[in-house]
Amino acid sequence: MAASPRVLAIVLAGGEGKRLMPLTADRAKPAVPFGGIYRLIDFALSNLVNSGYLRIVVLTQYKSHSLDRHVAKTWRMSTLLGNYVAPVPAQQRVGKHWYLGSADAIYQSLNLIDDERPDIVVIVGADNIYRMDFSQMVEQHIDAGFPLxxxxIRQPLSLADQFGVIEADEDNPHKIGEFLEKPTEARGLADSPTEILASMGNYVMDADALVEAVTADARDESSKHDMGGSIVPAFVKDGAAGLYDFTFNDVPGSTDRDRNYWRDVGTVEAFYEANQDLISVFPVFNLYNEQWPLYTGYVGLPPAKFVYGHRERLGHALDSIISPGVIISGGEVVGSVLSPGTRVNSWSSVRDSVLFDGVNIGRNATVNRAILDKNVVVEPGAQLGLDRERDLERGFTVTESGITVVPKGGVVRR
Ligand code: ADQ
Structure with missing residues (x-):
């Protein structure tokens, strides 16, 4: 292989995100807003770009309108040097069906690999929050010599059924010995019985091996046609799968606290927790690392504004992230993430919550441990997140740990 291989990146962005409902009722999971100004996909794309990989195709599928718009608007690059971030909708090139799974999505898009003729393909999911230098993984891939x-990354044993669970080869730490996709039962690691080694859903492959594998998989009618469920197990069975330990990934500017932070935000609970991770005083995920910037769309809004309000309740926000275009007028915001254009009016209180774009909190309203999707209106005097039964009766989702979710455009009445 050439000293400096030609790399194509594929971002798998077609997942339905059922467990993130209702936040995915109207948008693809990678387009879900996160951390005020970002969308989930911005993390994968920022990592690729910062790693120096500037030829990127984004495979989209379900409810991809807002995702396509975000990618096209935010991530358009000068094509002068042959670089691009291109959203590619389900092609139906090889049959009248949508993508069956992630391996089928790649199979249906093989023309992109034909066009680009890469040596190596870096395949990443679009729903995780982390910083990672993929070039370090590519380096190990080349050195170790496995085609995949x-x-x-280590994760709690209790989450084994959400991940591909890896066991390293006994003699070679850079080789996978066993792999089970989302097993109902798993055993902990020898040196840490409460943890497993989980697949991050990120793969580096020799391009020819990828083409061969997804083509063979497409012919196998018993296959689930996804990377974790079909392709990875096939390589592991042949003793041909390498293992890259994320612990050794070193991103410039990361702190002891946030080095190797990675969260799968597949559920509402995990999504909420990851938002909270951003706002602690010493955040476990640091948005302010300028050596590995996180890129997103410029919203073109004025700066955030805090209005004095009334003597007994000054407009303020503490331990919170406040985006452009927000106006906090005589209300109180604590422990929350506010997206662009939200309004918090007099005598209201917003605590431990995540507000998407354009949310309006009326006077005297109280919002506690809630996620409010785009343009939600909380009427003056209304209460949310204080009475689980009441929130359920009003048709809102309430998670096991008591996070109330109000869907896009919802109205919270008094
Ligand atoms: P999951 O995330 O559950 O597990 P999957 O639903 O296949 O697996 O999603 C993987 C990625 O592919 C996501 O970014 C998703 O949006 C995308 N995707 C899914 N179907 C697609 C399709 N048809 N077209 C385009 N994109 C599609 C995977 C691995 C596990 C691993 C976890 C880590 O299978 O082994 O542990 O990721 O999060």
């Missing part, structure tokens, strides 16, 4: 390399 899977990135692994």
């Amino acid at each position: 390399t899977v990135a692994g």
Whole structure:
């Protein structure tokens, strides 16, 4: 292989995100807003770009309108040097069906690999929050010599059924010995019985091996046609899968606290927790690392504004992230993430919550441990997140740990 291989990146962005409902009722999971100004996909794309990989195709599928618009608007690059971030909708090139799974999505888009003729393909999911230098993984991939390399990270044993669970080869730490996709039962690691080694859903592959594997998989009618469920197990069975330990990934500017932070935000609970991770005083995920910037769309809004309000309740926000275009007028915001254009009016209180774009909190309203989707209106005097039964009766989703979710455009009445 050439000293400096030609790399194509594929971002798998077609997942339905059922467990993130109702936040995915109207948008693809990678387009879900996160951390005020970002969308989930911005993290994967920022990592690729910062790693120096500037030829990127984004495979989209379900409810992809807002995702396509975001990618096209935010991530358009000068094509002068042959670089691009291109959203590619389900092609139906090889049959009248949508993508069956992530391996089928790649199979249906093989023309992109034909066009680009890469040596190596970096395949990443679009729903995780982290910083990672993929070039370090590519380096190990080339050195170790396996046609497929899977990135692994330690995760709690209790989450084993949500991940591909990896066991390293006994003699070679850079090789996968066993792999089970979302097993109902798993055993902990020898040196840490409460943890497993989980696949991060990021793969580096030799391009020819990828083409061969997804083509063979497409012919196999018993296959689930996804990377974790079909392609990875096939390589592991042949003793041909490498393992990249994310612990060794070193991103410039990361702190002891946030080095190797990675969250799968597949559920509402995990999504909420990851938002909270941004706002602690010493955040476990640091948005302010300028050596590995996180890019997103410029919203073109004025700066955030805090209005004095009334003597007994000054407009303020503490331990919170406040985006452009927000006006906090005589209301109180604590422990929350506010997206662009939200309004918080007099005598209201917003605590431990995540507000998407354009949310309006009326006077005297109280919002506690809630996620409010785009343009939600909380009427003056209304209460949310204080009485689980009441929130359920009003048709809102309430998670096991008591997070209330109000869907896009919802109205919270008094
Ligand atoms: P999941 O995330 O559950 O597990 P999957 O639903 O296949 O697996 O999603 C993987 C990625 O592919 C996501 O970014 C998703 O949006 C995208 N995707 C899914 N179907 C697609 C399709 N048809 N077209 C385009 N994109 C599609 C995976 C691995 C596990 C691993 C976890 C880590 O299978 O082994 O542990 O990721 O989060």
